[in-house]
Every structure is written in C-alpha cells, then in structure tokens.
Amino acid sequence: MVGWLIDAIKKDYQPPISKVKVGKFNDYVQREYDFDKLEKKLLGWE
Template identity: 70%
Template sequence: MKIIKEKYEIAKVTPNINNIVGWVIDAIKRDYQPPKGNIKRGSFNDYEQRSYDFDELEKKLLGWDK
C-alpha cells in the first residue's frame, strides 16, 4: 500500500494521465521517482486574503442592513 500511495502522489503532479490505473502499475514496475526541480505554481491565490465580519456581511447580503 505504501508504494501505491507513493506512486499516486507522483501521479497528482504529472500532467496528461489518461489511465491512472495503468499509469500507477507502470510506475510501480519502472519505479518512477518524484520530479526533481521546481513545480510550476500559479499566482492566482498568491495574495493576502481579506478578513470579514461574517455577521455584518451576512446582513448586507440578505439586505437586512437597510
């Protein structure tokens, strides 16, 4: 199970896998290793999140603040 989990984690960062079961079997047979190097990370969520007062926000969204 440990080996299967290890190969599945590698599959998560590997693009264009059409058949995950076949890929994992091949990864076990050929002993695929995790990629070395930088993993491309997007900057979509790379900003400071706003803090909200959820009670006040809920009142505004429901129109109760009027």
C-alpha cells in the first residue's frame, strides 16, 4: 500500500473518469407553485 501511494504521488495520480449515464427522467419543465395559496387551501382558510 505504501509503495503504491509513493508511486501515485510521483506520477501525479488522477482518479479515473467515471462513465455515468445521465437519464432524461427529470429533464422537463417543472411547475411553479404559489405556496401561500396552497397553504391557505390546505388549512381551509380559502
């Protein structure tokens, strides 16, 4: 372990670049809410 660490420091070790697939599940225009109005409806004030 120590030998690997010394070698990594000497050779300027860089972590591997990961290949993560990015899904399009959350790629949409989200709604905008009026939270004050929703809260009033929830509490029965309106």
